[in-house]
Structure formats: C-alpha cells, structure tokens
Amino acid sequence: INAEYGEYTESLLIFLHLHVHASRYGDFLGATERERKEEGIREGTLRLWTYEFEKGSAWKRFSNGRYCPEKGVLEPLARIAPDTIRPWPRMFLKHKAVDRRKERVEGG
Numbered sequence: 001i002n003a004e005y006g007e008y009t010e011s012l013l014i015f016l017h018l019h020v021h022a023s024r025y026g027d028f029l030g031a032t033e034r035e036r037k038e039e040g041i042r043e044g045t046l047r048l049w050t051y052e053f054e055k056g057s058a059w060k061r062f063s064n065g066r067y068c069p070e071k072g073v074l075e076p077l078a079r080i081a082p083d084t085i086r087p088w089p090r091m092f093l094k095h096k097a098v099d100r101r102k103e104r105v106e107g108g
Contacts, residue, residue, distance in 0.1 A: 004066050007069075025046050026044070
C-alpha cells in the first residue's frame, strides 16, 4: 500500500529490526552514545552503517523503485478503528509462511 511514498522498501525496516535484536553491530549496544564511548563499544564492534551502508550496496538493495518524491509526505490517519489494525505479515507472520512452505515440501 502506498509504495510511492517510501524511499526505501519494508525490507530495510525488517533488516534493521533483526539487527537491533541480534547485537551483531555496536550501533545498537548500550543505551546512549556516551555509554558506547565509555564502554569502548565502538572500538570492539562493527558499525552497521559503516559495514552495510557506506559501501553503497545496502542502499541499492533497499531502494524502492516505485518511490515518487513528488507525492509529498504520507500523513497518518486521524483515527484508526481497532478492527482495521492487522499484523505486518512480512515481519510478524514470516514464520507462518516458512511453516507453510515446509509443510508443502514435506508433504504435510
């Protein structure tokens, strides 16, 4: 929905979400930049932005080909009816898709 409004795909959000919780990169360790500096986290870990994004390949991988800057800003709805809220399938239901594929392969 509204793919023209996002400069990057939802895959970038999923990628960031996974790495925030994986602790592979020092960007997401510690509560503040000050804490990261005091604990020496920067020196002992990779930085996500340097490792993945400064090379340029990640930006290309997550770029939205349908993005249209002329569309302007996507404004949130003033009111959202609770019964219209749905889980984000690619984020929160991804394991169900894997289970369904596994069942098909195993003949279940």
